[in-house]
Each structure stands twice: as structure tokens, then as C-alpha cells.
Amino acid sequence: MREMIKMVIVLTILATFSGSLLAAIHSKTKDRITNQILKFVKGPAIRKIFKEASNDPIVDRFDIKDGDETRSFFVGVFEGEPRAVAFETFGKGGYGGEVGLMVGIDVKEDKVVGVGVTTHAETPGMGAKAETDPSFVAQFEDLSLEDPFKVTQDGGTINALSGATLTSRAVSLAATEASGIYQKLKPQIEEKLKNFKK
């Protein structure tokens, strides 16, 4: 009996100690990790979308609360005015799960500036081409938000990557979702952009 109690006590103390240590380290590294992900995962996609922007979109960002979620918006300054935002959405149904997509939207004209895949677990050489093949994501450029973002098989205008219809569909879904979020949050986005210092 005494041994049983000792086992329980030792394990409880160990687990508590380990839990609190990890919590402490997590809270210390959290900001740095967010910055690293911005720099290495979202950063390249944002820079590709806003390649003609005169500012650094990763530094110029703001957050908007959308229900329970907080979304980060990256501002692109073109010809001296902040006229585009980029944010990340996730499209379900990729071959390897969700596909993360960074979508840049021109606020003045309500059209897509460009998109870029951020995170995915698609097959290398097939679905992974969504990230590496610029001609696929280029199809989204300049599309109006009123256009349906669909692959040709579903009656849309996007030519799916050959052998990777599921991935292409997931990207299109993410773009559709982005359009929905944008339209819902547009008043807040415009408000934030107005206060944005050039």
C-alpha cells in the first residue's frame, strides 16, 4: 500500500513539474516562434504576392477579431497608398489535409492581387506543385471577388494541376473562404487602413 502511494506521488510530482516547466518555456518562446513562422513560412508567400509593394508587409500588419479567432492582415503599399491586404486561410480536402493559402486582395477594386500556398502536406511532385509552380497560383491573379474560385471540373476557371485535382480544389476553397472573410470584415479592414500611417 505504501509503495502504491509513493508511485502516485512521484509520478504526480514529476508530471506537474514537467508540465509547468514546459508551460514556462512555451510562453517564453511563443513570440519568437510566431516571428520565425512569419519569416520562413508566411513571409515568402506574402513577398511573392506583394512583390511590387514599397513597404515591408510583414512589419506592417494588424489584427482583427473575427468571432473567436484573431486574424492577422498584412498591408501592401502600392504607389504610395496602402491599398491591399493579405491574410491566410485554410482549404479543406487536400490530399494530405488542409492547405494553407495566403490571399492578397486589392481593397480599392475588390480583386485578388495574388495568392501563395503557405503550409501543406501534399505529395511532392504532384500536389506540392501548388506551392512551387508559379503558373498555377498565377491563375488567381486579377480575378474579381465576384468570380467563383473553382476548378474547371467544377465549372470554374481554374485549370487544376494535372494529377492533383484535390489539391487544386482545396486551394480554390481556401480562396473562396478568403473572399467570404474579406467581405465580412471589409468595414473593419478599411477602418484600419485609413488609420494606417504611410
Add this chain to the structure above:
Amino acid sequence: MAKTLTQEFVKGLWDEVPPFRLVLGLCPVLAVTKAVENGIGMGVATTFVLVCSNVLVATLRKVIPSKVRIASYIIIIATFVTIAELLMQAYTYPLFKKLGIFIPLIVVNCIILGRAEAFASKNGILRSLLDGLGFGIGFTLSLMALAAVRELLGTGDLTFWEKPIQIMGPWFQPFSFMVEAPGAFIALGLMLCLMNLVGKK
């Protein structure tokens, strides 16, 4: 104790070097040795976990009841692996991305649990520290050696800190299968063979 402190440290470097002599912990050995850089990263992370868990297990060896020792070791090891994972994510993100799932998998690396069970639970703190350090460095060097062979034959380059250095001249036709999975087995087998030839008494 029959062994001196130096011997505790040195045995992990050659006599019992993990992947070649004990043939333990092969999962990361085969998977991440595509490039020297990955090998070093994996080796350092494993060394960190091994040293920390060895020291802690040795410190607590009289407190932990023997019936729940494995569970306790796993808690200790998993904690240090998570710490290593968070730190790598915060400070060496590109390397973290390349090693991917193999960082969390250090938890199930049998070298670490093996040393905790076979050595640290029976020896003092200093000895366990040296044992962990020796095995960790031995493991790192083995990974580097294997990765160097594979990367050199597979691509003709050696990568350090993101910078590939071309070693082979332009005449070299890379055996690209060496950086794929089958190349890992072949390179490991050849190195085992070499180690046995050299170490034969």
C-alpha cells in the same frame, strides 16, 4: 567501479558508438542523414536530451519506485524533447522544418531510454553526465559521417549552415539514389562493414 571517468566518456565514442556498435536508434540515423547539416542538428538535439535525461534520472534514481520507472523516464525524456523542439523552432527554424517529425520522435529513440535504464538508473550524476555526453557525441559524429558519405556521393556537395560547398568537380555524376531511402541502408551497411573490419581484433 571498474571504469575510470574518462573511460565512461570515451566508450560512447568508439567501443559502444550507438548506430554502429549497438545498432540502436536507427530511425533518425537512416532518415535524416541526407545532408551533413541535418545530421549535426539531429545529433545535437539528441545529445541535449540524452545528457539532461541522464542527469535527471541519476539524480532521482533513489526516489523513483522501480515499478513506475519506465513511465517516469518517459515523462523526463518527453519533457526535454519538447524543450528541444520549442528551442529549435524559436532559434533554428529552417533546420526544424527540415528535421520535421524526427524531432518529436527523439522520445522513442531507444538510445536515450536505453541509457536511462541501463546506466543512469544505477550510477551517480557525474558518471551519467559523462556517459550521456559520450554517447551523444558518438551519435552526432556517426550521423555526420554517414551524412557526409551520402551527401557527397548523392549530390557532390557538403552543406554547412545552409551553404552548399562543392567538393566534387563538374565531372562528377551524382548517385542521386544515395540521398533517398535505399541509399541510407546501403551506406549504413557499408559503414558497419568498415567499422567491423577496422575494429576486428
